[in-house]
Amino acid sequence: MREALFLKQNADKWKALETAVKETASTDELAESFIELTDDLSYAKTFYPKSNTVKYLNGLAASFHQKIYKNKKEKKSRIWWFWQFELPYLFKQYQKEFLYAFLFFIAFCLMGALSAKYDENFIRLILGDDYVNMTADNIEKGDPFGVYKHNGELGMFVSIAYNNIQVAFIAYVMGITACLGTLWLVMKNGLMMGSFQYYFISKGLGTKFILVVFIHGTLELWSIVIATAAGFILGKSILFPGTYSRATSILHAGRNGLKIVFGLVPLFLTAAFFESFVTRHTEMPLWLNVLILFCSVLFIIWYFIIYPIRLHRKIIQLKNKENILSYQNLNKWISKKLNLEK
Numbered sequence: 001m002r003e004a005l006f007l008k009q010n011a012d013k014w015k016a017l018e019t020a021v022k023e024t025a026s027t028d029e030l031a032e033s034f035i036e037l038t039d040d041l042s043y044a045k046t047f048y049p050k051s052n053t054v055k056y057l058n059g060l061a062a063s064f065h066q067k068i069y070k071n072k073k074e075k076k077s078r079i080w081w082f083w084q085f086e087l088p089y090l091f092k093q094y095q096k097e098f099l100y101a102f103l104f105f106i107a108f109c110l111m112g113a114l115s116a117k118y119d120e121n122f123i124r125l126i127l128g129d130d131y132v133n134m135t136a137d138n139i140e141k142g143d144p145f146g147v148y149k150h151n152g153e154l155g156m157f158v159s160i161a162y163n164n165i166q167v168a169f170i171a172y173v174m175g176i177t178a179c180l181g182t183l184w185l186v187m188k189n190g191l192m193m194g195s196f197q198y199y200f201i202s203k204g205l206g207t208k209f210i211l212v213v214f215i216h217g218t219l220e221l222w223s224i225v226i227a228t229a230a231g232f233i234l235g236k237s238i239l240f241p242g243t244y245s246r247a248t249s250i251l252h253a254g255r256n257g258l259k260i261v262f263g264l265v266p267l268f269l270t271a272a273f274f275e276s277f278v279t280r281h282t283e284m285p286l287w288l289n290v291l292i293l294f295c296s297v298l299f300i301i302w303y304f305i306i307y308p309i310r311l312h313r314k315i316i317q318l319k320n321k322e323n324i325l326s327y328q329n330l331n332k333w334i335s336k337k338l339n340l341e342k
Helices: 003-022 027-045 052-071 078-093 093-118 120-126 128-139 151-179 180-203 206-239 246-263 265-278 284-320 327-337
Strands: none
Touching: 003 027, 027 052, 078 093, 078 120, 078 246, 093 180, 093 206, 093 265, 120 128, 120 180, 151 180, 151 206, 151 246, 151 265, 151 327, 180 206, 180 327, 206 246, 206 265, 206 284
16 A cells, blocks of 8 residues: 555544544543554554654654553552463463473483483583582482482572572573574573483482472473573564564564563472472472372463463454454453453
8 A cells, every 4th residue: 555545544543543642531442542553553664664654653652652551550450360361371372482492492301311321421511520429429328319408498499599580581581692592591401401310310210300309390490491482482583573673573572571481480489499398308208299290280281281272262262252353452351251251
């Protein structure tokens, strides 16, 4: 469409929006108008990137944005909304990135295990001589997982939680290197995990390793995979911006990736709690070990895989039923509908 025709078709609407933003209107009305306006702005940026039309729409959109968020009142249920709908919907939206992150992590773990099997020095190269020697001493003493008992529970909890959250955010931010930095980080963690596990397998402690270490490792390692996916999301926005400008693509993906990493914080805190307060009790009853592992795996499968798929299907069904055509206008509608229809 030629720019002149685009202007002719929308001029009256934009004049009405100019008037609306100056008048007192509800936040919902402003939000609907803002969504429509940003659609026009995206179109103009795509086909007339250097025109005065883009500058005009940018200014008008900024006025709407300021008016909306100046009067916006954050709902008490915003946090609950994030965990119940927004985050799971992102998991479904970026399921390919999560799959790639998982496959890369498994591949690097296998590489670490095979390297440790065929090269005895590899474990020391990855884990360090001090750690390997300490573990060997603990095995000789009959307490192979004594490393989890050396420090106080609270200090250990704070240290582990901080370190893991920091690693997750680094994995996300490193996506800005077109995924190379994120790949390096997941490779490092995968090699460490693979060689670490093989070391215990080689000592005949493979089953015990799973029952003890995976009490906290299940949530911790899965969170690393999800953080890796967040980095891939950011990197993909740079490599493949699609129909958006690269800046817009990075901004959109960066915001979603940050939400995902933020959503991992409770998982890291739970994993740190298990590692600090529970894993150290290596002689706990077998049924308790299995119960914790089972619940952790069940939670991961439900919240990260099954529930996002079911949520997405439900949204599509309701969207078609209500004839809602704009994806960007789903949030307000979903909050009203999802709790009403089973």
